Amino acid sequence: xxxxxxxxxxxxxxxxxxxxxxxxxxxxxxxxxxxxxxxxxxxxxxxxxxxxxxxxxxxxxxxxxxxxxxxxxxxxxxxxxxxxxxxxxxxxxxxxxxxxxxxxxxxxxxxxxxxxxxxxxxxxxxxxxxxxxxxxxxxxxxxxxxxxxxxxxxxxxxxxxxxxxxxxxxxxxxxxxxxxxxxxxxxxxxxxxxxxxxxxxxxxxxxxxxxxxxxxxxxxxxxxxxxxxxxxxxxxxxxxxxxxxxxxxxxxxxxxxxxxxxxxxxxxxxxxxxxxxxxxxxxxxxxxxxxxxxxxxxxxxxxxxxxxxxxxxxxxxxxxxxxxxxxxxxxxxxxxxxxxxxxxxxxxxxxxxxxxxxxxxxxxxxxxxxxxxxxxxxxxxxxxxxxxxxxxxxxxxxxxxxxxxxxxxxxxxxxxxxxxxxxxxxxxxxxxxxxxxxxxxxxxxxxxxxxxxxxxxxxxxxxxxxxxxxxxxxxxxxxxxxxxxxxxxxxxxxxxxxxxxxxxxxxx
Numbered sequence: 001x002x003x004x005x006x007x008x009x010x011x012x013x014x015x016x017x018x019x020x021x022x023x024x025x026x027x028x029x030x031x032x033x034x035x036x037x038x039x040x041x042x043x044x045x046x047x048x049x050x051x052x053x054x055x056x057x058x059x060x061x062x063x064x065x066x067x068x069x070x071x072x073x074x075x076x077x078x079x080x081x082x083x084x085x086x087x088x089x090x091x092x093x094x095x096x097x098x099x100x101x102x103x104x105x106x107x108x109x110x111x112x113x114x115x116x117x118x119x120x121x122x123x124x125x126x127x128x129x130x131x132x133x134x135x136x137x138x139x140x141x142x143x144x145x146x147x148x149x150x151x152x153x154x155x156x157x158x159x160x161x162x163x164x165x166x167x168x169x170x171x172x173x174x175x176x177x178x179x180x181x182x183x184x185x186x187x188x189x190x191x192x193x194x195x196x197x198x199x200x201x202x203x204x205x206x207x208x209x210x211x212x213x214x215x216x217x218x219x220x221x222x223x224x225x226x227x228x229x230x231x232x233x234x235x236x237x238x239x240x241x242x243x244x245x246x247x248x249x250x251x252x253x254x255x256x257x258x259x260x261x262x263x264x265x266x267x268x269x270x271x272x273x274x275x276x277x278x279x280x281x282x283x284x285x286x287x288x289x290x291x292x293x294x295x296x297x298x299x300x301x302x303x304x305x306x307x308x309x310x311x312x313x314x315x316x317x318x319x320x321x322x323x324x325x326x327x328x329x330x331x332x333x334x335x336x337x338x339x340x341x342x343x344x345x346x347x348x349x350x351x352x353x354x355x356x357x358x359x360x361x362x363x364x365x366x367x368x369x370x371x372x373x374x375x376x377x378x379x380x381x382x383x384x385x386x387x388x389x390x391x392x393x394x395x396x397x398x399x400x401x402x403x404x405x406x407x408x409x410x411x412x413x414x415x416x417x418x419x420x421x422x423x424x425x426x427x428x429x430x431x432x433x434x435x436x437x438x439x440x441x442x443x444x445x446x447x448x449x450x451x452x453x454x455x456x457x458x459x460x461x462x463x464x465x466x467x468x469x470x471x472x473x474x475x476x477x478x479x480x481x482x483x484x485x486x487x488x489x490x491x492x493x494x495x496x497x498x499x500x501x502x503x504x505x506x507x508x
Contacts, residue, residue: 003038004101005076005085010038017075029054030071037072037086037096039164046093052150069094120263121244122159123186124178125149128201129171131193140225141171141192144201144232148188151233152240154372156341157300159184179208186213186244188236197221199228203236205243214243237374238405245270260287262295269304274410276446278317284308299338306330306347313354314487315446316479324354342372350381356489358385376406384418388490392425413442417452421488424456425495433460440469447477451484451508458502470506481508 002011008019016023017031026034033054037045047065054068069086072078076098078085085098125148128141146163153160161182169178175187190203199222205214216235220228248267252260260268269287272280288304295301309326312318331348338344349364362385368378380402387395399418402409409415416439423432433456439445440453454469473479481503490496 002103004103005038005098008076009103010035024075026075027071030068030075033068034072034075035162035164037094038100039162041096041098041100044089044093044095049093053153120157120159121186121248121267122161122184123152123188123240123244124161124166124169124182124184125152125163126169126173126178126187126189127167127171128189129191131191133194135194140199140229142167144190144192144229147229147233148236151237151374154342155237155240156338156371157343158240158244175206175208176210184208194222197223199225201228201232203232205236205239207247213247214239234374234405237372238376241376242406242408257290260290260294262291262298262301265291265294266298266301266304269301273304273307273311274444276311276315276444278312278315281308281311281317297337299334299341299344302330302334302337303341303344303347306334306351310347310350310354315448315477316483320486324351327351327354340371342368342375342378345371346375346378346381349378349385353385353489358389358489358491361385374405376402376409377411379405380409380411380415380418383422384414387418387421387425388488390425390491390493390495392422395425396422410444413439413445413449416442417445417449420452420456424459424499429456429460432456433462433465437465440472447473447479448484448487450476451479451503454506454508455499455502458505459498463506466502466506470508473508484508 002009004010008017008024010017017026017034018024033050036050036053047062050065051060069088070080073080073083073086076085078098080088083097085096087095087097089095125145127145130141145167149160149163149166152158161184165182169181171189171191173187173189178184178187185208187206187208188203189206190201193200193202199220201218203216203218204212206212216239218228218232218235220231245267248264249271252264252268255264265287269284269291271284272287273284275281285305285308288301288308291298291301291304306327306329309323309330313320313323313327317323327347328351331344331351334341334344335348345364345368349361349368352358352361352364362382365378365382365385369375369382372378379398383395383397383399383402385395386398396419399415399422403412403415403419406412416435420432420435420439423429423435433453436449436453436456440449442449450469450473454466454473457463457466457469481500484503485496485500490499
């Protein structure tokens with residue numbers, strides 16, 4: 001979006017509001033507020049819409065909204081009395097009423113021209129195409145694109161181009177051209193086709209430097225359009241969370257270590273972090289530290305260091321007390337820098353696990369999933385905490401949702417182990433043993449998962465399998481029963497007592 005408003009120019013490619021070529025000092029949130037109102041010029045914008053688009057859906061007071069509207073008016077040379085640009089529609093919302101003149105797009109910005117956020121992975125969601133005669137359902141193509149822009153904007157690590165810019169391009173625009181015009185690394189497009197009473201939606205994610213990364217097809221009855229929209233939003237968000245970091249890490253591997261930028265180092269660190277062994281965990285920590293050295297205010301790098309410190313304490317790689325303190329220290333530093341990042345809140349919640357403070361962890365984990373409702377790892381972590389608090393039903397419901405959202409998640413084995421715990425709490429030992437066995441055989445499973453499998457099979461009366469998994473646990477880690485319960489701080493009661501007796505029977 002590049003438009004003239006009176007004597008000022010709003011240029012969202014450069015993320016600035018300027019007069020006579022001189023950029024004005026405008027807070028980023030105020031600039032996003034102005035951009036959203038301008039994109040909807042002449043239309044009513046409700047307070048709920050502003051909360052969703054500008055505040056990411058978090059709870060804010062009317063006073064906060066009024067304060068930002070006042071700042072937006074001041075930036076535009078407007079006021080609450082004049083209301084030449086932003087008019088209050090009492091009881092409903094706001095309308096941008098000043099004339100808006102579209103300008104010829106500026107020359108494509110270079111990396112040096114773009115604001116700091118451009119270092120993040122960036123994406124443009126194009127308007128979806130309509131195939132065939134969808135009648136009144138044809139509007140869904142535009143609605144879906146808008147839904148996805150809103151959902152992806154919740155991902156604090158991803159820079160999402162505003163609808164006003166991405167919707168200027170055609171649904172079949174060449175990804176390389178999208179990258180050149182909008183300065184993004186990723187492009188999402190799709191189509192809506194109506195076939196009789198059914199609707200088929202395809203979604204594609206491409207790298208604007210060349211290559212398709214992910215594609216999916218969603219189907220359903222036209223009458224179930226709201227369910228289709230929800231499934232697409234959840235499926236796309238989860239795919240983005242996994243596929244773009246994988247792609248970024250792959251590209252970073254081709255860069256020499258000294259030439260990695262902060263985001264490249266961060267994404268490469270993620271790949272090592274999820275392998276759950278001491279060597280890769282140490283490599284991940286070095287990469288996150290390198291990211292912080294390049295960008296000291298990088299909240300996600302602090303969160304990554306919190307995760308690696310958590311892993312060190314969880315799996316007893318080194319001094320437990322120091323690692324526990326580091327997990328909390330880095331989580332708090334991340335929260336200070338960006339309290340609205342779901343991953344930041346996730347790591348803060350998990351840091352409480354190391355102290356056995358499961359109830360305290362839930363508030364942070366719930367906040368993570370409020371900020372990003374389809375954040376599978378946050379949902380799984382809530383399930384984990386609930387299972388250890390012996391809330392089997394709540395834990396099972398949440399872990400099922402996490403597994404449905406992210407079936408190729410790097411922590412999928414942990415999700416299955418959590419499902420085993422939830423069955424144990426409900427007295428369903430056969431199901432618990434089955435899920436624990438699946439978890440222990442899954443890629444990435446570590447020594448604690450083998451211990452879970454040993455305990456569950458012992459409780460289910462299968463001593464042979466229990467002993468096999470106990471032997472595997474001894475071979476790969478040699479952790480004690482005390483270590484097990486420090487990592488899984490079950491509430492005192494019959495469930496913990498049964499687990500303890502089972503572990504003792506198999507020599508753990």
